[in-house]
Amino acid sequence: MHPAPSLIAFSTLSGLGFGLLAALGLGFPAVTGWTALVFFVVAFALAGGGLMSSAAHLGHPERALKAFTQWRTSWLSREAWLACAALGGMALYAALLVLGGVRVALLGWLGALLSLATVGATSMIYAQLRTVPRWHHWSVPALFLAYAVTGGTLLAGQVTAAVGLLMLTGLGQFLAWRAADRRVAASGTDIGTATGLGARGAVRSFEPPHTGGSYLTREMVFVVARRHATKLRSIALVLAFVVPAVLLLLPFSHVLAALAVLSHLAGVLVQRWLFFAEAEHVVGLYYGRQFG
Amino acid sequence: MTELPERTDRKLGLVIDLDTCVGCHACVVACKGWNTENYGAPLADADAYGADPVGAFLNRVHSYEVQPESGPAQLVHFPKSCLHCDDAPCVTVCPTGASYKRGEDGIVLVNEADCIGCGLCAWACPYGAREMDPAEGVMKKCTLCVDRIYNENLAPEDREPACVRTCPAGARHFGDLGDPESAVSQLVESRGGMDLMPEQGTKPVNKYLPPRPKDDQIDVLAPLLEPVAEEPRGFLGWLDRALEKL
Numbered sequence A: 001m002h003p004a005p006s007l008i009a010f011s012t013l014s015g016l017g018f019g020l021l022a023a024l025g026l027g028f029p030a031v032t033g034w035t036a037l038v039f040f041v042v043a044f045a046l047a048g049g050g051l052m053s054s055a056a057h058l059g060h061p062e063r064a065l066k067a068f069t070q071w072r073t074s075w076l077s078r079e080a081w082l083a084c085a086a087l088g089g090m091a092l093y094a095a096l097l098v099l100g101g102v103r104v105a106l107l108g109w110l111g112a113l114l115s116l117a118t119v120g121a122t123s124m125i126y127a128q129l130r131t132v133p134r135w136h137h138w139s140v141p142a143l144f145l146a147y148a149v150t151g152g153t154l155l156a157g158q159v160t161a162a163v164g165l166l167m168l169t170g171l172g173q174f175l176a177w178r179a180a181d182r183r184v185a186a187s188g189t190d191i192g193t194a195t196g197l198g199a200r201g202a203v204r205s206f207e208p209p210h211t212g213g214s215y216l217t218r219e220m221v222f223v224v225a226r227r228h229a230t231k232l233r234s235i236a237l238v239l240a241f242v243v244p245a246v247l248l249l250l251p252f253s254h255v256l257a258a259l260a261v262l263s264h265l266a267g268v269l270v271q272r273w274l275f276f277a278e279a280e281h282v283v284g285l286y287y288g289r290q291f292g
Numbered sequence B: 001m002t003e004l005p006e007r008t009d010r011k012l013g014l015v016i017d018l019d020t021c022v023g024c025h026a027c028v029v030a031c032k033g034w035n036t037e038n039y040g041a042p043l044a045d046a047d048a049y050g051a052d053p054v055g056a057f058l059n060r061v062h063s064y065e066v067q068p069e070s071g072p073a074q075l076v077h078f079p080k081s082c083l084h085c086d087d088a089p090c091v092t093v094c095p096t097g098a099s100y101k102r103g104e105d106g107i108v109l110v111n112e113a114d115c116i117g118c119g120l121c122a123w124a125c126p127y128g129a130r131e132m133d134p135a136e137g138v139m140k141k142c143t144l145c146v147d148r149i150y151n152e153n154l155a156p157e158d159r160e161p162a163c164v165r166t167c168p169a170g171a172r173h174f175g176d177l178g179d180p181e182s183a184v185s186q187l188v189e190s191r192g193g194m195d196l197m198p199e200q201g202t203k204p205v206n207k208y209l210p211p212r213p214k215d216d217q218i219d220v221l222a223p224l225l226e227p228v229a230e231e232p233r234g235f236l237g238w239l240d241r242a243l244e245k246l
Ligand code: SF4
Pocket: B081, B082, B083, B084, B085, B088, B089, B090, B091, B108, B124, B125, B126, B127, B128, B129, B130, B141, B202
């Protein structure tokens, strides 16, 4: 799939933002007054900014309100509702906390739940697609949630918990990559089933329907240079998990913590680039692309 | 609207004969022409005369080579457009309700005034049947020429999709695949019509007729085409000998 910068920025930033909102909703850290304001501004900027950047991906952003209508079937529509509910609920919670100095715990828990549900809905937009075997699996929502919780805990400054979560999510990502490679190779869909001609012999694309590019080839038949994939995966794991964990284990300082956050952010951006760039769409089979 | 109808009264669709298609792309041109001048936003091209032309098409023709275990390879021309799936994943993912499947005839359409151009439906389609219009920013797809098939202003013989009407080889057939007595259903029955990527669970309405086996017939005639004389005679024989002596 085409790794559109707007989608990479959206899922990375909003994941971190909703992760931090969830942490704040649960009362980690238990801040009030000006400190609380700073935390909430960061969280809302990340979550809201991410949502804005996703609108850059639309052909008709001015009609975006219509996307609220189909929540019964569409994960994209559910995501829109959940995002608004989470941002609204947390805004109320934050206002009471910052201005009134009261923490309505129930509201916080509800906000945290909605924040994580938003991340879950985002991940289901991808995981529901049977056409992309690499995405059509429960590990996709599991990892999106793990990334959000880990990033949120890191931003919330919960050092001990963050170190543990960094290690767990890093391990989960490593295992998920290996499992996904095997799953794609064994997906059972190939040029033979795509054309229905597989039983008659070896099918080869002889001539594509067009000599130039098209929306389909640009959007869905994107191929990442495979020989770089292993290197990029290693870079993502080191930046997103190893470096931040090591920095947090050193004697605490605000500079090191900030560096840990930046390194994690960079690592997640690489991971999200790979998430799109590595994903094979079955329509590529019609253009002679091979899976695995 | 993006809930799929429980059942559709009819299942209008196409039957495409891979045995007959000669790969001339006439259907591609007819489709582009009709759908640029009629229903919805015109099918745009970008940089049409430049170095990197791209454009939206609703129907495209691939060509595949099939190499059996023994015998010569076969070339199969392969037209592909929306298959108007019964279980259309492109419809249920749409957040706006712009994509829908009609209960009365099963045609899958896009209401362009509602489409936000998110592109998710094109991701959900396994067949590459949806393309974003480069000028309008809305999703385009085959309408089964909904503005021809019911159009009383056209002569009766023209009330079928433009691709079907134009195909010089008669490789495309249009009709109700929900009616087992219809001509298209009979054709599918007698020729072993098939679904594309059935494992995707889309239940496509359009069917493809596989190419007929050809190689056996060649084998029957082959002995008669054996060369009669191994050694050249007459003028060629003289030339052969003369050249040999040089
Ligand atoms: S062929 Fe593609 S666009 Fe057409 S109904 Fe099926 S999934 Fe939707």
